[in-house]
Amino acid sequence: MRTLLPLLIAVPLSAQSVVYEVSVPSPAARLFHVSATFPARGKDTLYVSLPAWSPGNYDIQNYARYVRHFGAKTSAGQPLFWDRLDKDTWRVVTGKTDRVRVEFDYLADTLDLSLARIADDFGQFLGTNLFLYEEGQLQRPAEVRFTLPAGWQVTTALTGGSAGTYTAPNYHELADAQTFVGKYSLDSLQVDGKWIRIAVWPADAYTPAVQRNMRGDLEKIAKTENALFGGPPPPYDRYTRRRARAQCVAVRHHAPRRLRGRGRELRRLHGAPHVARVLPPVQRQTHPAR
Numbered sequence: 001m002r003t004l005l006p007l008l009i010a011v012p013l014s015a016q017s018v019v020y021e022v023s024v025p026s027p028a029a030r031l032f033h034v035s036a037t038f039p040a041r042g043k044d045t046l047y048v049s050l051p052a053w054s055p056g057n058y059d060i061q062n063y064a065r066y067v068r069h070f071g072a073k074t075s076a077g078q079p080l081f082w083d084r085l086d087k088d089t090w091r092v093v094t095g096k097t098d099r100v101r102v103e104f105d106y107l108a109d110t111l112d113l114s115l116a117r118i119a120d121d122f123g124q125f126l127g128t129n130l131f132l133y134e135e136g137q138l139q140r141p142a143e144v145r146f147t148l149p150a151g152w153q154v155t156t157a158l159t160g161g162s163a164g165t166y167t168a169p170n171y172h173e174l175a176d177a178q179t180f181v182g183k184y185s186l187d188s189l190q191v192d193g194k195w196i197r198i199a200v201w202p203a204d205a206y207t208p209a210v211q212r213n214m215r216g217d218l219e220k221i222a223k224t225e226n227a228l229f230g231g232p233p234p235p236y237d238r239y240t241r242r243r244a245r246a247q248c249v250a251v252r253h254h255a256p257r258r259l260r261g262r263g264r265e266l267r268r269l270h271g272a273p274h275v276a277r278v279l280p281p282v283q284r285q286t287h288p289a290r
Contacts, residue, residue, distance in 0.1 A: 016039055016140060016141065017039075017140065017141045017142060017143050018036055018037065018038055018039075018133075018134070018140050018141075018142050018143070019036070019037040019142075019143045019145075020034065020035065020036050020037075020130075020131055020142060020143065020144045020145070021034070021035045021036075021144075021145045021146075021147065022034055022125075022130060022144065022145070022146050022147075023146070023147035023148065024118060024123060024147075024148055024149060024152070024181065027118055027120065027121065027123070027149065030107065030108050030109045030117075030118045030119075031068070031105040031106065031107060031108065031118070032105070032106040032108050032116060032118070032123070032125065032130055033103070033104075033105055033106075034103065034104055034105075034106055034130050034131075034132075035101055035102065035103040036048070036101070036102050036103075036131070036132045037075070037099050037100070037101045037102075038099065038100050038101075038102070038134055039098070039099060039140075040094045040097055040098060040099055040100045041098045041099075043094050044093070044094060044096075045091060045092065045093060045094065046091075046092040046094055046100050046134065047085065047089055047090070047091055047092075047134065047135040048089070048090050048092065048102060048132040048133065048134055048135070049064075049088050049089040049090070049132065049133060049135060050063045050064045050067070050088050050128070050129075050131075050132055050133075051063060051088070051128040051133075051175060052064075052088055053114075053128070054114045054126050054128040054129075054175075055128075055175070055176050057113060057114040059114070061114060061115065062087060062088060063088070063115075063128060063129050064087060064088035065087075066106050066107040066108070066115075066116070066129070067104045067105070067106060067107075068104060068105040068106070068107060069103075069104055069105045070082070070090060070102065070103075070104040071102065071103050071104070072090075072092045072100055072101070072102045072103075073100075073101055073103075074095060074097040074099075074100065074101070075097060075098065075099045075100075075101060076097075078095070078097075080092055080093055080094065080095055080097075080100065081093045082102075089135070090102070090132075102132065106125075106129065106130055108123060108125065108129075114126060114128075114129075115129065116129040116130065120202075121149075121152070121182050121183040121202075122180070122181070122182035122183065122184060122201045122202070122244065123180070123181045123182050124178070124179065124180050124181070124242075124244070125178075125179055126175070126176075126177070126178050126179075127168075127174045127175040127176060127177045127178075127179075128175045131144075131171075131174055131175065133171045133175075137171075138170060138171040138172060139170045139171070140170065140171065141167065141168065141169055141170065142167065142168045142170075142171065142174045143165055143166070143167055144156075144158055144165070144166045144167070144168070144174075145164060145165055145166075146164065146166075146181065148181055151183055152181055152182050152183060153181070153182070153183070153184070153186070154166075154179065154180075154181050155179070155180045155181075155184075155186060155197070155199050155240065155242075156177060156178075156179040156180070157176070157177035157178055157179065157240075158173075158174070158177050158179070178242075180199055180201075180242055182201060183201075183202075183203055184199055184200055184201035184202070184203050184244075185198075185199070185200045185201075185203045185205075185206035186198070186199050186200075187200075187206070187211065187215070189215050189218070189219065191218075191219050191222040191223060191226070191234075192222065192223065192226050192231060192232035192233060192234055193232065193233055194222075194233065194234050194236065194237065194238060194239065195238045195239070196218055196219075196222060196238070196239045196240070196241065197238060197239070197240040197241070198214060198215070198218070198240075198241050198242075198243075199240060199241070199242040199243070200214075200242075200243045200244075201242075201243070201244045205243075214241070214243075218241055222234065222239065
């Protein structure tokens with residue numbers, strides 16, 4: 001009697017990944033241009049959505065309302081039919097293609113900690129703002145690439161790779177990633193063996209006096225927080241403090257479970273709800289002139 005063995009075919013991780021590209025064609029227009037390429041083999045219909053809220057900020061924001069000029073096409077560039085299933089979900093007829101590429105512009109004109117913004121030579125966004133996900137596929141890995149104006153840099157929670165490609169192991173990490181792009185001052189200091197990064201926009205606002213005061217204050221805050229969470233060492237890999245005109249954001253990086261349930265202590269410590277998001281190590285890249 002013969003034994004039939006199932007044949008398992010390994011699919012390369014790159015073929016399973018969702019590939020995103022983010023660009024700022026014209027800062028004055030205050031639009032991010034986003035493309036996302038999804039695996040679609042064996043599917044007649046692809047459902048892609050944007051979240052309605054962000055981790056750490058539970059107000060319903062309906063990020064899909066900022067999407068403009070949505071479109072879909074095959075990897076060969078042939079247009080695909082799509083329609084709107086609901087207020088934050090798009091339905092794309094795949095045409096039996098292996099990969100579907102969707103593109104849209106995202107209006108980034110609002111000053112808010114959980115919304116995307118472009119102002120002059122600076123931009124910011126959360127993963128929940130720009131990155132579509134396929135329904136039922138939140139565990140898919142992601143790759144993100146940037147095309148930015150000359151001289152703009154990237155400071156992001158995503159893990160940096162080669163040739164300017166950033167990665168996230170799943171959509172949960174991708175959605176929780178805050179990213180800053182543009183021309184700004186970037187500084188760092190080490191407290192209890194972990195790096196704290198400081199990003200300040202506009203760049204000329206980071207004067208020697210501001211630098212001295214901010215570094216001193218952040219060292220005190222970090223030491224107090226580390227003690228609060230049972231450290232040192234602190235419960236993060238790296239920590240970024242970003243200050244933009246009329247805004248102040250603190251972001252942690254790769255915080256383990258012992259951070260959970262400690263929001264009340266953090267709010268009491270900071271005195272304002274600016275403790276933002278759990279993020280992996282910050283990467284930086286400067287884009288050359290093209």
